[in-house]
Amino acid sequence: MTTEVSVFYFAKSAELTGLKSETIRVASELTTVELWQDLVSRHPRLSAVRDSVVLAVRQEYLALGDVRVSLRDGDEVAVIPPLSGG
Amino acid sequence: MAEEVSCLKARLMEKEKEIVALKNKLALEKNSLIDLQEKVTTLPPLKLKAALSNEDIMRYSRQLILPEFGVQGQLNLSQTSVLVVGCGGLGCPLAQYLAAAGIGRVGLLDYDEVELSNLHRQVLHGEDSQGQAKAQSAAHAVRRLNSTVECIPYHLQLSPENALQLIQQYDIVADCSDNVPTRYLVNDACVLSGKPLVSASALRMEGQLTVYNYRGGPCYRCLYPKPPPPEMVTNCSDGGILGVVPGIMGCFQALEVLKIASGQGSSCGQQLLMFDAQDAKFRSIRLRSKQASCAVCGENPTVTHLVDYEKFCGSAATDKCRRLSLLSKDQRVTVQEYKSIVDNTAAHLLLDVRPLVEVDICHLPTSLNIPLSSLEDRKSEHIRVLKERIGRVKEQMSNESQVPVYVICKLGNDSQKAVQVLEKMSGSEVDFVTVKDICGGLMAWAQKIDPSFPQY
Numbered sequence: 001m002t003t004e005v006s007v008f009y010f011a012k013s014a015e016l017t018g019l020k021s022e023t024i025r026v027a028s029e030l031t032t033v034e035l036w037q038d039l040v041s042r043h044p045r046l047s048a049v050r051d052s053v054v055l056a057v058r059q060e061y062l063a064l065g066d067v068r069v070s071l072r073d074g075d076e077v078a079v080i081p082p083l084s085g086g
Numbered sequence: 087m088a089e090e091v092s093c094l095k096a097r098l099m100e101k102e103k104e105i106v107a108l109k110n111k112l113a114l115e116k117n118s119l120i121d122l123q124e125k126v127t128t129l130p131p132l133k134l135k136a137a138l139s140n141e142d143i144m145r146y147s148r149q150l151i152l153p154e155f156g157v158q159g160q161l162n163l164s165q166t167s168v169l170v171v172g173c174g175g176l177g178c179p180l181a182q183y184l185a186a187a188g189i190g191r192v193g194l195l196d197y198d199e200v201e202l203s204n205l206h207r208q209v210l211h212g213e214d215s216q217g218q219a220k221a222q223s224a225a226h227a228v229r230r231l232n233s234t235v236e237c238i239p240y241h242l243q244l245s246p247e248n249a250l251q252l253i254q255q256y257d258i259v260a261d262c263s264d265n266v267p268t269r270y271l272v273n274d275a276c277v278l279s280g281k282p283l284v285s286a287s288a289l290r291m292e293g294q295l296t297v298y299n300y301r302g303g304p305c306y307r308c309l310y311p312k313p314p315p316p317e318m319v320t321n322c323s324d325g326g327i328l329g330v331v332p333g334i335m336g337c338f339q340a341l342e343v344l345k346i347a348s349g350q351g352s353s354c355g356q357q358l359l360m361f362d363a364q365d366a367k368f369r370s371i372r373l374r375s376k377q378a379s380c381a382v383c384g385e386n387p388t389v390t391h392l393v394d395y396e397k398f399c400g401s402a403a404t405d406k407c408r409r410l411s412l413l414s415k416d417q418r419v420t421v422q423e424y425k426s427i428v429d430n431t432a433a434h435l436l437l438d439v440r441p442l443v444e445v446d447i448c449h450l451p452t453s454l455n456i457p458l459s460s461l462e463d464r465k466s467e468h469i470r471v472l473k474e475r476i477g478r479v480k481e482q483m484s485n486e487s488q489v490p491v492y493v494i495c496k497l498g499n500d501s502q503k504a505v506q507v508l509e510k511m512s513g514s515e516v517d518f519v520t521v522k523d524i525c526g527g528l529m530a531w532a533q534k535i536d537p538s539f540p541q542y
């Protein structure tokens with residue numbers, strides 16, 4: 001089973017992927033680390049921010065790891081590295 | 087004789103008038119002189135305020151009649167002290183609204199001085215405060231706005247040595263800093279002294295805000311246990327920023343500080359508020375709670391005192407540009423050396439590797455522009471142009487030696503990276519070339535060779 005979700009890239013991740021958002025097809029049942037690996041396979045440069053990124057699904061933070069997530073059509077996934085400027 | 091006397095009398099009267107004017111001026115200057123702190127001192131407690139004066143009532147009337155705020159909210163504000171870490175694009179609007187609303191005491195910390203390129207976003211400073219300490223300049227603006235607010239400017243760098251003593255003396259801390267080591271330092275100092283941290287940041291067309299260490303919510307380290315690799319951090323002088331973006335985020339920070347200070351409480355304690363200025367959209371991400379495994383606020387903390395944050399983050403506690411040193415001496419030329427190459431009309435290719443938007447600001451007349459990112463990605467159309475231009479230089483050369491390529495950028499960091507990329511390409515993807523970078527880039531050119539060349 002796969003599903004279509006919108007991925008939003010913020011801050012450094014938008015620079016690394018060259019995209020602000022995209023629609024992708026992924027497995028509907030997977031772990032957060034599998035979801036992350038899917039994004040990295042599309043945009044290898046993303047791997048540089050792996051340890052300092054907030055991953056959110058449906059506007060909710062999810063830890064990167066063995067955390068199960070069920071995705072539905074139209075869900076919003078956000079990749080959010082911290083900003084430090086002021 | 088009589089004429090001489092009246093003439094003297096007139097002169098005397100002139101002088102007396104002058105003395106009065108000077109005395110008034112002196113009194114004014116004295117009044118506006120705010121003691122700039124070069125180190126952390128112990129402050130007396132805030133004066134207790136039991137009731138509002140008639141002047142207070144008039145000044146704050148529009149917020150007093152808000153049911154969410156009221157007289158108690160105003161009195162709570164007047165009993166609250168806030169430390170603003172950084173008087174830049176975030177700190178300026180923040181300090182302005184805190185003072186306007188009648189906060190009791192505001193500490194304004196910044197180690198830097200006001201520069202012309204700050205004024206588009208650091209709106210408390212003016213043209214006449216260039217060169218002044220930002221803390222001093224911000225304090226003057228705040229004093230002008232509301233003289234009843236106690237204002238303490240600190241012209242110093244927050245460090246592991248002074249942070250705890252300083253932060254312990256304030257009720258709420260607002261992080262308006264511009265670099266990663268300071269963000270970890272402020273976080274740890276807030277956790278160790280039990281203070282809520284209203285943290286905002288901004289870059290380019292984006293902003294973020296979270297209240298850390300507040301009512302059981304996470305701290306900065308709970309969310310970001312590891313600092314980002316230094317090369318993954320972009321600062322405002324490299325990445326650019328539209329002034330109003332930190333303006334909006336600083337105002338948001340002021341809102342959350344005022345809600346906490348007045349007693350309403352903040353709802354950003356477990357929430358990451360994101361602002362996308364391009365799409366005019368706010369998003370709010372629900373964060374995880376405080377982490378038991380957190381190095382500073384967890385159950386078995388390993389960070390029990392402040393550490394070396396520049397070492398921890400691998401970068402300096404400033405947003406000034408880092409100076410990379412990737413190349414050996416024989417792979418680099420100075421701007422003076424490059425100038426003599428130009429003067430001798432020696433055949434060469436000058437490659438400018440800045441992004442197009444910066445080339446539009448200024449560039450040297452003969453340069454070929456290929457952004458570093460295009461070189462790294464081997465963009466085919468750019469590689470084609472590069473080959474063509476190398477070929478043309480080769481035709482001009484009488485001997486069989488390799489085509490010299492000089493790489494330039496703004497400050498001489500990206501040009502070094504580009505030299506490394508080009509050396510890999512030399513002899514395979516393009517003809518054999520001898521590549522060198524120009525130390526210090528176009529800004530060194532402007533400073534040392536051509537004073538009419540713009541600096542940015």
Ligand SMILES: [Zn+2]
Pocket residue numbers: 304305306307308309376377380381382383384
């Ligand atoms: Zn924590």
